[in-house]
Amino acid sequence: MARTTGCDVSHWQGDVDFHKMKAAGAEFVFIKASQYNWKDSKFVENWKKSKEAGLLRGAYHFADYNRPAKPQAEYFASLIGADLGELPPVIDYELREVWGTPDVKNNTQWILDFIGAWPIDCPSMLYTNPSVIKYNLHIHELILQLDLWIAHYLQFPALRTPTFTPWPKWTFWQYGTPVVGKQYGAESLELDMNYFNGDVLELKAYSNATMGQELPPIVDPEPPIEVPCCSPCCCDKDGLAEQFRNAQTELNLLGDLIGELK
Secondary structure (H helix, E strand, O other), X not given: OOOEXXXXXXXXXXXXOHHHHHHOOOOEEEEEEEEOOEEOOOHHHHHHHHHHOOOEEEEEEEOOOOOOHHHHHHHHHHHHOOOOOOOOOEEEOOOOHHHOOOOHHHHHHHHHHHHHHOOOOXXXXXXXXXXXXXXXXXXXXXXXXXXEEEEOOXXXXXXXXXXXXXXXXXXEEEEEOOOOOOOOOOOOOOOEEEEEOOOHHHHHHHHHHHHOOXXXXXXXXXXXXXXXXXXXXXXXXXXXXXXHHHHHHHHHHHHHHHHHHO
16 A cells, blocks of 8 residues: 655745655645635745755645636636646635535536636646535546545544545545644644655656656666676686786796707
C-alpha cells in the first residue's frame, strides 16, 4: 500500500517555505488559484516558489456553485495557461452552508458545465468528499472520467482507505488537517495533508501521463561496474613482480643458449 505525502495550501497558510516542505517529506502540493472570479492573494508567489523547491504542483479552483460555471472555468484557465503545473488542475467542489444546498441536478449540471467550458487541452481533477458524492451528485459518466481527489478525514490514515465509490480508485486523498504547519514550512499551525495513491516513481509516471511533463526519473544509484582483469595477476603488485621474474629468467636462459652457440 504505497503512498506519497503532499500538502495543499492557500493564502490561509501565510508565507510558506516550500524548501522546508520538501525537506519534511512532501513530494507534491496543490495550490489554490482562484474562487469565483478572484485570484488567491498568494497564488502567484506560491506557484513560483513551490516550483523552485522541486515540488510537483497542481492548481485548484474553489467552485462557487451559486454563480455560472463557464466564466469560472475560463478565469481559472487564464491564471494557469502559461504554466499548467505538473499535476492536473482541480475543480474543488464542496458545499457551504452559507451558500445553501442546490439540488442534485443543479450540482451535477454545474460540474458538467465547468468541464464543457474548460478551454485547456489537459485533463482536470475533482476534489470533493463522500457526503457530496453520496447525497448531492448524480455521478455522470463524464464526471467519473475525472481523477478523484477525495477529502475524507479518518483517524490513523496510514492504516486506512478512504471512501471513493463509485470511482474505481482514488488518486489523491486529503486525510486530515493536523497541527504540522510549522514542520512543513507554513505560517499556519494547521495544514491540509494528502496522500497520492502510489509511490514516488508512480507519482512521476502519473504526472508524465496526464500532463505530458518529461520529469527526470528517480532511480537508485547503480553500483560501479567491475571490469574483469585481462590477466589473473595484472591487478596486484605481487602478480606483476612474479611476471617480471619469470620474464627475466627466460631472458637469462636465452642469453646462455646464445653464448653456447658462439
